[in-house]
Amino acid sequence: MQSTLERASHWLALLCKLVAGIALLGLLGVTIVDVTTRYLARLTDGSVALSVTGSVELVSYLMLFSLLAAMAANVEKSQVVVEAFSHGLSPTIKNRLHGVYLLGFTALGLVLFYGLLESGSSAARYGEVTQDLRIPMGPIYYAAAVLSLMLGLRSLVHALLSAIFGVEGEVSHGE
Template structure:
């Protein structure tokens, strides 16, 4: 059971890292293109007036995806149980304490998932679109909901590994 949970967590983390990486690269491309076209316009005194439409909007949604995916990918590495409470405890007890702590993040991921899924349904029903690019908001909310679910799922896996097995947050086979 423990090795199954570790493997599942490993693969989910890999998917989340890929999503975060793609979103960050896309974010950089949009930002560089926007700054480059503005600079080109300034150099040519407006003779070449190319613009990246909706760049602020694109960057904000790409940032949302990259942050949620990165949080989900690194949940077991980024949560630190306050040392004042766990100082002097055995490593197994510290791992169990961290597992209990991660249950809160599992609940947070599920609450975010449910809320974002509800928002996606409402946005699709009412035809809600983004302000600048007029993109439908439903798929944006759905993507954020899936990433929130992955955050909750990985948190739950590591909560179980810590609370039930006393396993460390980071996997032993080197992620």
């Protein structure tokens, strides 16, 4: 069971890293094109007036996806250790405390998932769209909900690995 959980977590982490990477590349691409077109307009005193419509909107949603995916991909590396409290404890007990700590991230991911799922359902029902580009908000909320669910699932997997099996937070997979 332990190796199955580790393998599942590993593949979920890879998927989340891929999503975060694509979102960051998109974010950087939009930003570079927007800055370049603004600078070109300034250099030509407005005769070349290109702009990226909805760039702020695109960047904000891509940032949301990249942050949620990166959090989900790296949840096992998120332990905050307070040395004053854990100084004399064995590594196994520290790992088990880390598991309990990750249950909080599990709850956070599941609460975000539920809230975003409700928002997506409401947005789809009422035809809510983004302000500038008029993109339907439902799929945006649903995508964020899936990434929040990944955060909750990976947190739960690592909470189980740490709390029950006493395994270290970062599981090596020969990367």
